[in-house]
Amino acid sequence: MWMRRNQIVRKLTLGVVTTVLGMSLSFSALSATPVETHGQLSIENGRLVDEQGKRVQLRGVSSHGLQWFGDYVNKDSMKWLRDDWGINVFRVAMYTAADGYISNPSLANKVKEAVAAAQSLGVYIIIDWHILSDNDPNIYKAQAKTFFAEMAGLYGSSPNVIYEIANEPNGGVTWNGQIRPYALEVTDTIRSKDPDNLIIVGTGTWSQDIHDAADNQLPDPNTMYALHFYAGTHGQFLRDRIDYAQSRGAAIFVSEWGTSDASGNGGPFLPESQTWIDFLNN
Ligand code: MG
Numbered sequence: 422m423w424m425r426r427n428q429i430v431r432k433l434t435l436g437v438v439t440t441v442l443g444m445s446l447s448f449s450a451l452s453a454t455p456v457e458t459h460g461q462l463s464i465e466n467g468r469l470v471d472e473q474g475k476r477v478q479l480r481g482v483s484s485h486g487l488q489w490f491g492d493y494v495n496k497d498s499m500k501w502l503r504d505d506w507g508i509n510v511f512r513v514a515m516y517t518a519a520d521g522y523i524s525n526p527s528l529a530n531k532v533k534e535a536v537a538a539a540q541s542l543g544v545y546i547i548i549d550w551h552i553l554s555d556n557d558p559n560i561y562k563a564q565a566k567t568f569f570a571e572m573a574g575l576y577g578s579s580p581n582v583i584y585e586i587a588n589e590p591n592g593g594v595t596w597n598g599q600i601r602p603y604a605l606e607v608t609d610t611i612r613s614k615d616p617d618n619l620i621i622v623g624t625g626t627w628s629q630d631i632h633d634a635a636d637n638q639l640p641d642p643n644t645m646y647a648l649h650f651y652a653g654t655h656g657q658f659l660r661d662r663i664d665y666a667q668s669r670g671a672a673i674f675v676s677e678w679g680t681s682d683a684s685g686n687g688g689p690f691l692p693e694s695q696t697w698i699d700f701l702n703n
Pocket of ligand 1: 577578615
């Protein structure tokens with residue numbers, strides 16, 4: 422019981438401090454919504470650009486697991502985050518294992534509710550296939566293809582929607598061995614219904630091994646590779662990897678980070694977090 426309560430507290434902390442960031446800068450405080458301002462996003466020369474071909478930075482917040490804290494994923498909270506925090510993207514973390522989508526497919530309804538809210542608010546939304554304890558994305562590859570076929574069919578013409586197809590591969594799962602083959606298949610599934618919306622692919626070691634992805638990139642031109650960091654654990658060595666990956670022309674997206682250490686405990690480590698934010702803004 423103590424373990425259970427402690428786990429819940431830790432997860433709540435994670436949920437509160439977890440945010441989302443992309444690269445380069447441009448958010449206007451005009452009355453136009455983010456999606457009205459930037460429209461369809463794409464990748465150009467390894468950078469995220471908007472419909473006018475101008476570099477754009479997505480900044481926002483990730484939910485925690487919908488199966489635990491889905492109540493906080495709703496139009497009111499998203500509107501407040503947009504208007505008060507200035508977010509232009511929201512990430513919906515739909516766990517696969519841990520009482521997530523695999524055993525409770527109705528969680529997809531919460532994702533649909535979140536997408537509808539994001540569309541009405543003009544906010545970008547990341548649909549996150551949140552593998553974690555299920556460390557290899559191939560474990561539930563069939564379910565991923567079914568899920569993303571439905572999502573791409575529903576939202577393929579919506580500029581709001583971004584697909585994140587494998588949150589954090591881990592446990593010895595490598596880019597070339599497991600992740601890239603999985604991403605090729607799921608990308609084909611998505612692209613049969615949606616030719617262009619952004620796809621984010623997680624990388625090895627809880628989305629830290631972007632250098633492996635940069636060395637053997639996917640053929641899809643609108644794919645970005647995920648880097649995740651927690652400021653109490655991850656510092657300059659991961660920023661160096663971003664520099665390396667970009668030197669190889671790979672588009673990198675930080676779809677999750679936190680001010681704690683990697684377990685969700687400790688901190689907040691604010692100076693290191695600021696160093697990260699300055700780096701990402703640059
Ligand atoms: Mg599309």
